[in-house]
Amino acid sequence: MTTMFHPGDAGFEDELAGFQTAVRRRPDVIVAATSAADVVEAVRYAGEHDLPVAVHSTGHGATVPFEGGVLITTQRMAGxxxxxxxxxxxxxxxxxxxxxxxxxxxxxxxxxxxxxxxxxxxxxxxxxxxxxxxxxxxxxxxxxxxxxxxxxxxxxxxxxxxxxxxxxxxxxxxxxxxxxxxxxxxxxVTRLYGGSLQFGPESLATVLRAWRDWTAEMPREMTSSLAMVPMPELPMVPEPLRGKHVAQIRIAYLGDAAEGARLVAPLRAAAPVLGDTIAEIPFTKSGTIANEPPFPHGYRADNATVSELNDAMLDAILEHAGPDAPVPTVVLLDLLGGALSDVPEHPGVGWDRKARFTVRALSVVDDAPLSEIRSAHGKLFDALKPWSTGKLLTFVYGESDPAEEAAKVYSGADLRRLAKVKAAVDPANRFRLTHNVEPAPDAG
Ligand SMILES: Cc1cc2nc3c(=O)[nH]c(=O)nc-3n(C[C@H](O)[C@H](O)[C@H](O)COP(=O)(O)OP(=O)(O)OC[C@H]3O[C@@H](n4cnc5c(N)ncnc54)[C@H](O)[C@@H]3O)c2cc1C
Structure with missing residues (x-):
């Protein structure tokens, strides 16, 4: 017998809880699936009652608020x-x-x-x-x-x-x-040369430029991101970084430590280093590279993919999302390229393979009203627009306008093909509590 929770049932709120706490979802019923058969039953139930269906695993990517419908939770499907x-x-x-x-x-x-x-x-x-x-x-x-x-x-x-x-x-x-x-x-892969370098607020502009210049010559074995983070005044933050706006360069190098150290040397020399965790580590410790906060919270994030990171763009990032920005904002710059630009034999959809970097902006919703966060992120991405090549749905977090996002993420041709596939497998748009692609059998 499949477990179901209705509003007011003991366990309903726990089943609904996830990593993202700032997106309100109030289904009529939650189906706690333990198997594919449970998912079949839940989707058939939704069909019989003409209800929309959503899915929840960990809640990291919850973006679309909704009332009513069936929510299928998958956390018990753990094989x-x-x-x-x-x-x-x-x-x-x-x-x-x-x-x-x-x-x-x-x-x-x-x-x-x-x-x-x-x-x-x-x-x-x-x-x-x-x-x-x-x-x-x-x-x-x-x-x-x-x-x-x-x-x-x-x-x-x-x-x-x-x-x-x-x-x-x-x-x-x-x-x-x-x-x-x-x-x-x-x-x-079993081992990595990986970790992060931390720099203080006085070095942000230098470090942004140094990392951008350094990425130009990196082999495919090197994956790297730069995070600019307003560190909270919390005991879990190492003392030299606590309460400061820091730059964190994240390194994951697939090669021996000596060659990794040689590649990273220009970054270590770019500015005074406040923290350095880069070392040879087993892949099982790869989560320590970024060391992201593990506790649930409310956050809103937007992003753009870009063709370059010129000085004007770095200045705009500092202005709109640096220490003097109106809303505390974490910025993440990811180096793309390498195999991320290769088109495989059977590609999926919605990934910008031509882009050279992503620029992501994330703010915690307790730090400022949502309207101010939206406005601050909007100004940043408007400033980057001349160099922006697209957007990635997977890095949109927190409340956002579903239809608007879909139009920004997929090309016109991809959107038409998606709408046709949707019409073939979900003509009644049962799966619409998401960044929805509406069914259109005759699209394109
Ligand atoms: C702290 C943090 C770190 C992250 N790091 C990275 C990273 O390094 N690289 C990266 O690419 N992304 C990263 N992400 C983004 C993450 O991949 C997306 O948010 C993803 O959607 C989370 O999936 P989830 O199942 O954990 O979350 P959920 O919120 O449970 O699900 C999110 C969405 O995934 C889809 N989904 C989940 N389960 C199913 C299913 N069974 N069937 C159909 N659709 C389903 C649905 O669209 C759902 O709305 C990160 C996110 C956070 C918050």
């Missing part, structure tokens, strides 16, 4: 199997569990900065990994997706079967159904 270099994971698995399981086989997944993120949500959004410049997107390594579509059928999408669905899910996410299991290739 992992590794067979040769292929992992098969159920819908509720987080990266931490795959990292541990893969390490026993001398392998690693294309996981990201925070191991608590869910595998399915991350991968369906593209999946920018710590190993991304060498091995590409997590979505590019997917070999099969099992998904329950609006008709209540469990389908298997692969490069050879349900090809349109296989394309649309990897980027179109829960517009097309509820994924019950994912299969993907692992890569032969």
């Amino acid at each position: 992992i199997r590794i067979d040769a270099e292929i992992a098969r994971v159920d819908a509720g698995v987080r990266w931490a569990a795959v990292i541990e399981a893969a390490a026993e086989h001398g392998l690693a997944p294309l996981s990201g900065s925070f191991p608590g993120v869910g595998v399915v949500g991350y991968t369906l959004g593209g999946g920018f990994s710590l190993l991304g410049r060498k091995y590409g997107l997590a979505a590019d390594q997917v070999t099969a997706i099992e998904v329950v579509t609006a008709d209540g059928e469990l389908r298997r999408a692969t490069p050879d079967t349900e090809q349109d669905l296989f394309w649309a899910l990897r980027g179109g996410r829960d517009n097309f159904g509820i994924v019950t299991a994912l299969e993907f290739r692992l890569v032969p």
Whole structure:
């Protein structure tokens, strides 16, 4: 018997809780799925009662508030199997569990900065990994997706079967159904030269330029991001950084430590270093590189992909999101390129492969009213517009306008193809409590 929670039931609020606390979702019923059969039952129930359906795994990526409908939670679907270099994971698995399981086989997944993120949500959004410049997107390594579509059928999408669905899910996410299991290739990685360098507020402008210049010559084995962070006055923050606006350069290098140290040397020399954790580490410790806060909170984030990072752009980033900005903002700059720009034989949709960097801005909603955060982020991305090449849905966090976002993320041709696939598998738009692509059988 499937477990269901209705508003007022003991357990309803706990089942709804997730990492993101600032997006209000009030379903009529929550189905706590333990298997693909439970997901089938929940989707059929929604069909019989003409209700929309949403999905929740860890809540890291919750963006669309809603009232009513059926919410399927997947956290109890936790199976992992590794067979040769292929992992098969159920819908509720987080990266931490795959990292541990893969390490026993001398392998690693294309996981990201925070191991608590869910595998399915991350991968369906593209999946920018710590190993991304060498091995590409997590979505590019997917070999099969099992998904329950609006008709209540469990389908298997692969490069050879349900090809349109296989394309649309990897980027179109829960517009097309509820994924019950994912299969993907692992890569032969056990160790990294990785960690972060921290710099103080007086060095921000120098460090931004030094990192930008340094990225120009990096091999594919080097994946790196720069974070500019207003550090809270909390005991968990090391004393020299506490309460300061710091720059943090994150390094994940796939090679030996001596060569890694040689590549990182110009960064270590760029400005006075307040903290340096870069060392050879097992991949199982890869979450320590970014060391992101593990506790649930409310946050709002937007992003743009860009073709370059010139001085005018760096100045705009400092002005609109630096220490003197009106709203405390974390900025993340990710170096793209390498395998992230390669187009695989079976690509998904919605990832900007031509971009050279992402610029992400994130603010904690307790720090300022949402309207001020939106306005501050808006000014930053307006200033970057001349060099902006697109946007990534997976780095939109917190409340946002669903239809507007879809139009910014997908090209016109991709949006028309998505609308056709949607019309084929979800003509009544049952999966609409998301950044929705509306069904349009005759699009394009
Ligand atoms: C602290 C933090 C660090 C992050 N680091 C990275 C990173 O390094 N690289 C990166 O690429 N991304 C990163 N992300 C973004 C993250 O990948 C997305 O937010 C992702 O959507 C989270 O998925 P989830 O399942 O954990 O979250 P949830 O909020 O539970 O799900 C988010 C969305 O994923 C989709 N989804 C989840 N489960 C299913 C399913 N079974 N079927 C269909 N759709 C489903 C749905 O669209 C859902 O709305 C990070 C996010 C945070 C908050």
